[in-house]
Amino acid sequence: MLAIVLEATAKIGFMFALIMGLVPVLIWAERKGSAFIQDRTGPNRAGVLGIRLAGLIHPIADVIKLLAKEDVVPAMRHKFLYALAPMLVMIVAMSTYAVIPFGDYIMIGGEKIELIVADLEVGMLFVLAIASLGTYGVALGGWASNSKYTFLGSLRATASMISYEITMGLAIMGLFLIFGTFRLTDIVAGQGDLIWGWLPKWGIIVQPLGFLLFIASVYAETNRTPFDMSERDSEIVAGYHTEYSSLKFALFFMAEYAHMVVAAALIAVLFFGGYQIPWLPRPVLEANAGAMLTGGLIAGGIVLGIIAWAFFRRARREKGWYNDAREREPGFLGSVCVVLALVNLGALGLQPWAISELGASLYATFAQIGAFVIKVAFFSWLFIWVRWTVPSFRYDQVMRLGWQIMLPAGLVNLLVTALWVFAVHQP
Amino acid sequence: MSYKGLPDVVTTRRRNLLESAYFTEIARGLAVTGRHLIRNLFNTDKMPTVQYPDQKRDYGPRFRGRHRLTQREDGSPRCVACMMCSTVCPADCIEIIAGEHPDPTIEKYSKEFNIDLLRCVYCGLCEEACPCDAIRMDTGIYEIAAETREAFVVNKDFLLNNDKDGTL
Amino acid sequence: MAKLTIDGKEIEVPDGTRLFDACREARGGRDLPHFCYHPDLSIAGVCRLCQVEIEGMPKLTIACNTIVRDGMVVHTTSKRVNQAVTQVLEMHLINHPVDCPICDQAGECGLQDQYMDYGLYESEVEKTDKVLKKKAKVIGPHVILDQERCVLCARCTRFCEEVTGTGELGIYNRGDRAEIDVAPGVELDNNYSLNTVDICPVGALTSRDFRFQKRVWLLKSTSSVCNGCATGCNVRVDHEGGRIYRLKPRRNDEVNGPWMCDKGRMTYKDVHREDRLDRVLVRREGELQPISWAEGRQELLGAVKPGGVGYVLADPGRSLEELVLIQRLATELVGEEPMAGGVSDDGHDEGDDLLLSADRRPNRKALAWLDFAEKPAEALAGELSGASGVLLVFGGDPLAHQALADAASRMRVVYLGTHRTATAEAADVVVPLSMWAEKDALWVNKQGRIQRGQRAVLPPGDAREDWRVLVDLLQSIGHDPEVAGLPALRRLVAARLELEDENLLNRLPEGGYAPPRLADAPTGGR
Numbered sequence A: 001m002l003a004i005v006l007e008a009t010a011k012i013g014f015m016f017a018l019i020m021g022l023v024p025v026l027i028w029a030e031r032k033g034s035a036f037i038q039d040r041t042g043p044n045r046a047g048v049l050g051i052r053l054a055g056l057i058h059p060i061a062d063v064i065k066l067l068a069k070e071d072v073v074p075a076m077r078h079k080f081l082y083a084l085a086p087m088l089v090m091i092v093a094m095s096t097y098a099v100i101p102f103g104d105y106i107m108i109g110g111e112k113i114e115l116i117v118a119d120l121e122v123g124m125l126f127v128l129a130i131a132s133l134g135t136y137g138v139a140l141g142g143w144a145s146n147s148k149y150t151f152l153g154s155l156r157a158t159a160s161m162i163s164y165e166i167t168m169g170l171a172i173m174g175l176f177l178i179f180g181t182f183r184l185t186d187i188v189a190g191q192g193d194l195i196w197g198w199l200p201k202w203g204i205i206v207q208p209l210g211f212l213l214f215i216a217s218v219y220a221e222t223n224r225t226p227f228d229m230s231e232r233d234s235e236i237v238a239g240y241h242t243e244y245s246s247l248k249f250a251l252f253f254m255a256e257y258a259h260m261v262v263a264a265a266l267i268a269v270l271f272f273g274g275y276q277i278p279w280l281p282r283p284v285l286e287a288n289a290g291a292m293l294t295g296g297l298i299a300g301g302i303v304l305g306i307i308a309w310a311f312f313r314r315a316r317r318e319k320g321w322y323n324d325a326r327e328r329e330p331g332f333l334g335s336v337c338v339v340l341a342l343v344n345l346g347a348l349g350l351q352p353w354a355i356s357e358l359g360a361s362l363y364a365t366f367a368q369i370g371a372f373v374i375k376v377a378f379f380s381w382l383f384i385w386v387r388w389t390v391p392s393f394r395y396d397q398v399m400r401l402g403w404q405i406m407l408p409a410g411l412v413n414l415l416v417t418a419l420w421v422f423a424v425h426q427p
Numbered sequence B: 001m002s003y004k005g006l007p008d009v010v011t012t013r014r015r016n017l018l019e020s021a022y023f024t025e026i027a028r029g030l031a032v033t034g035r036h037l038i039r040n041l042f043n044t045d046k047m048p049t050v051q052y053p054d055q056k057r058d059y060g061p062r063f064r065g066r067h068r069l070t071q072r073e074d075g076s077p078r079c080v081a082c083m084m085c086s087t088v089c090p091a092d093c094i095e096i097i098a099g100e101h102p103d104p105t106i107e108k109y110s111k112e113f114n115i116d117l118l119r120c121v122y123c124g125l126c127e128e129a130c131p132c133d134a135i136r137m138d139t140g141i142y143e144i145a146a147e148t149r150e151a152f153v154v155n156k157d158f159l160l161n162n163d164k165d166g167t168l
Numbered sequence C: 001m002a003k004l005t006i007d008g009k010e011i012e013v014p015d016g017t018r019l020f021d022a023c024r025e026a027r028g029g030r031d032l033p034h035f036c037y038h039p040d041l042s043i044a045g046v047c048r049l050c051q052v053e054i055e056g057m058p059k060l061t062i063a064c065n066t067i068v069r070d071g072m073v074v075h076t077t078s079k080r081v082n083q084a085v086t087q088v089l090e091m092h093l094i095n096h097p098v099d100c101p102i103c104d105q106a107g108e109c110g111l112q113d114q115y116m117d118y119g120l121y122e123s124e125v126e127k128t129d130k131v132l133k134k135k136a137k138v139i140g141p142h143v144i145l146d147q148e149r150c151v152l153c154a155r156c157t158r159f160c161e162e163v164t165g166t167g168e169l170g171i172y173n174r175g176d177r178a179e180i181d182v183a184p185g186v187e188l189d190n191n192y193s194l195n196t197v198d199i200c201p202v203g204a205l206t207s208r209d210f211r212f213q214k215r216v217w218l219l220k221s222t223s224s225v226c227n228g229c230a231t232g233c234n235v236r237v238d239h240e241g242g243r244i245y246r247l248k249p250r251r252n253d254e255v256n257g258p259w260m261c262d263k264g265r266m267t268y269k270d271v272h273r274e275d276r277l278d279r280v281l282v283r284r285e286g287e288l289q290p291i292s293w294a295e296g297r298q299e300l301l302g303a304v305k306p307g308g309v310g311y312v313l314a315d316p317g318r319s320l321e322e323l324v325l326i327q328r329l330a331t332e333l334v335g336e337e338p339m340a341g342g343v344s345d346d347g348h349d350e351g352d353d354l355l356l357s358a359d360r361r362p363n364r365k366a367l368a369w370l371d372f373a374e375k376p377a378e379a380l381a382g383e384l385s386g387a388s389g390v391l392l393v394f395g396g397d398p399l400a401h402q403a404l405a406d407a408a409s410r411m412r413v414v415y416l417g418t419h420r421t422a423t424a425e426a427a428d429v430v431v432p433l434s435m436w437a438e439k440d441a442l443w444v445n446k447q448g449r450i451q452r453g454q455r456a457v458l459p460p461g462d463a464r465e466d467w468r469v470l471v472d473l474l475q476s477i478g479h480d481p482e483v484a485g486l487p488a489l490r491r492l493v494a495a496r497l498e499l500e501d502e503n504l505l506n507r508l509p510e511g512g513y514a515p516p517r518l519a520d521a522p523t524g525g526r
Ligand code: SF4
Pocket: B085, B088, B089, B090, B091, B092, B093, B094, B115, B119, B120, B121, B122, B123, B124, B125, B126, B127
């Protein structure tokens, strides 16, 4: 019993850390990325003792600011619902992670532990169910604030979420048909196969149209550009969370990014093979663990060395620019890189080429988790990238796209897949 | 007006099927923004951003900065409180109280002369209107900050001694 | 009738008309350029600006000193005329200091106007060549003189000789040294001295009171009626940002012509006096303490109840509408007897034979019309000592009379007024009212002419339109006069005065209206 509790706690802890770790990074990436895309420098001021980490300190400063801020609330709000809404949004965003597999399994003390918090039979249905609960947070938040802007914002958000939920469900229906299961672990496992011996059987390969429909509808679900009509500054201020401030606002704000992470994880799991590394199935990983580890350490050491060199060069160039603590930053970061590179190379002394079987298994697990995290990070970044690339749709365009194009397309996709599956599995 | 590299007249045409499908166009857009991103990532120093407090832009001599009141040769303020500036001021931010000067050849002078720098829009109409060249905006000072709203209302003494490093 | 052609336009004017006036008519109300001509003064013909070309005459002629003749053909804008006017103007400006930035006249200056119309040339006179004269010379309690700016139009001297007959001002010296001045030891201190400032076309004579207070182009003007005495001179209230800066006469040939007296001009100061009432005050623990309007209203309505009020006192300083409402209220509250339109001893001072009336209340005539009798202080004291309950006082300062104060000491005094007078100090409830410039109101001058004064500025603090307070009081005692706005109120007043047209007071002519049935034979202000 204790073991189960411990196991669950550890897995929840990992997921929580992943989200909570990614959120500030995403906020940073959003700011810095948008800045670079628009030929600006972005945030680069907040720092600790001159260490600014290219603006990574800003989210920390933000959190401190939001924590310390006065909680300004509208006088005529619905008190209970107003307080409930941000929590609901955050809870919904977090609980979806329960059914997302972030790795295959890990062997600890001879026990095989599945790397998923709750491996539900109906995993994907759970995701859809929970996601539709998210509408409540938004709708309640907008309504309970008793303001026209928030009301309109939540109205729009609700409309787009509800419309696109249907398409989202339809888009992945094809996948279920092909893999024959709702269980996300099975879907991921199924994507480890190769078609014709060379093409990974990823969701995007077998369901390209489904992928396009799905990615469009998760963008609408998360209310991100180009479907961000619920918080269009020039029309309805900040949309449904206009009247929120301080920590409650922070919850809405973080929930948006948490939603992004979950959406990215779903894309990765459903269409990009989750934790699977293409052409490197687990047995191959385990067999070649020693060589890969050694090569990785050496490569890592070299890359860190190059980065360190770049930092030192920068330190030399920036000398005398600021005349304050900021000048120490490149030198400091360079030294850190040197230390890390040395650690990397020093680890070679542990003879990684002669790794044990347990070690090889662990290596394979972490490599797969790493692959998953990289995929999630990439799709999270894609959200940001798209936001700073495309203009938004108008409300009516969103609705027309959802109901008149995506919904029929989803149906067609489902029909074609069904026929194909029927033909292949002809008894 | 035409911008370098851009046509004067932009003609629209019907989108073809691929373009209407949107996804390829998004991909093209992503390529454009991605190009900017990568270019700037490896060229942080060449970005046009002015790192403001560390770097400062040079403004031309005609730049309209914070106002100052000029003085006659003998050091007395030139302003005769004719109210031309406060009349012309579109922000209505100049407040002058006129007084009787002990010297009957000067006759009128400004007992009080306050400018609310928060309301000022730095249009320069006041210096344009002044018949006595008594108010000028040639200090070049544009960093105007204070901790209270009241501190932004600067008085005659301040404006008379408004040299380059005068802070509020 | 004489028929003549001016600038190609044929007009017909009565015989004896001045060509100057005929030109104005022909030019669509636009005056010829002029400094010295003034319709209420004799003709001087010294400024030479009003020159016109009359066909058949070899030289240009001044229009102000020419009487029209049948068949005259006149040109006012020909090249010759324009050239002549420009040259005359240039001559006027030879020694002019052109210190418009510090000149109070700037913005309403004849020289500036004329220069914009006819000048616009580069000056040929060096600044250093100008003849210097005295600047900023105080020549009287109200007027300050700048000799350099004078254009020697002699309007001021003619005024002092012909209108006031005092002759303080004269032109001294000759040529370009000629200057306006007062004789040594003489001051320009008659009660009409500020009219010289009005008629001075330039900034030579300016008002000491208005000096440097405001640039004239910033002022807004509202027409009103002077409340200084029973003459009721028509005035223009010049104000800006809720502050009155000066009063100027408004021409009304039936009342004041183009003039007004200095005393009247200074009455605007009472509007902004320190001791204006702006909050409701109630006596608590022996002290008058300010309270909010809502509370104060309750206090007032609580005090003013039928049976509770023992005596009602009005004042001829209140407007016609208010007096009608006060009388009505008093009748409802106390019946016919225990009320008075004011203390007849108050508001009398020395008058003169020009405008200033000995009766210093603007509305005594209205009291007479309403049969709202004033009573002498003695008699009032007697009546008051017989009364009990609340003494309701509207304006004035009756309790400044010791006898009245003694008589009222047993009563609860409710005072609605404008200043912190002795009556206010003796009162238990004090409600602020607005003054004449703060309300749209009707005044009846000593001729029996009803004149309208418009609201120039807002009353201070909690004070509001007085008639609304009175209507509120009437409603609270159950006698709603059913007036929702000024037009209805004026119909009520017209009905009370039994005027033939109930809307007459709503469309009062510019110069006021004297109901023939009520007015005495018009005595004329002048
Ligand atoms: S710069 Fe323009 S806005 Fe500012 S004080 Fe002068 S006139 Fe007024």
